[in-house]
Amino acid sequence: EVQLLESGGGLVQPGGSLRLSCAASGFSFRNYVMNWVRQAPGKGLEWVSGISGSGGSTYYADSVRGRFTISRDTSKNTVFLQMNSLRADDTAVYYCAKSDSSNYYGYFDYWGQGTLVTVSS
């Protein structure tokens, strides 16, 4: 059974930093692109970032490029999202989502339960 378990969310001041983690199990972790997708309160879904199975390729939405960094530790089956220079409009539930393939161009066949990030003073 595929499981994705996010952690690391919380309250942070504008301009601050936070690191999210997603522990994965139940599939061959290194064979799939892993992603972060967020959902602001009462809003729709927004893809944020993705990383290839090897970690050698990373992808970002324009809204977070230069501020967020995605990485993965294949030995621990974990993907991370380092979020710097946080703004109020980064407030959202952040979901870890597994891609269906090793290709960036994929859909999201499994999702974690999400972790809430609140940026506020």
Place this chain on the structure above:
Amino acid sequence: EIVLTQSPGTLSLSPGERATLSCRPSHTVSSSYLAWYQQKPGQAPRFLISGASNRATGIPDRFSGSGSGTEFTLTISRLEPEDFAVYYCQQYGSSPLTFGGGTKVEIK
């Protein structure tokens, strides 16, 4: 960037009725790389359909997807109580990956 426009914003129907949800991309979605998801309050999205029409494992056959290019449809043939939720389409044929704004299917 491909913008996905979903309509209607809200669909008010009764159990047993048919639901037809639309997703219109601003540009052609290549190879029908379009997926659908269901989300209930307080829950993560659930993957329903890929490739415009291929149901995920375990998804009931009352859910069906169709379309190509710039017009896609999700149909729920007979609404069950557990189907009342928000539905999102997503394209994965072009960078960046994008979602539609969602259609809420509510009980009339």
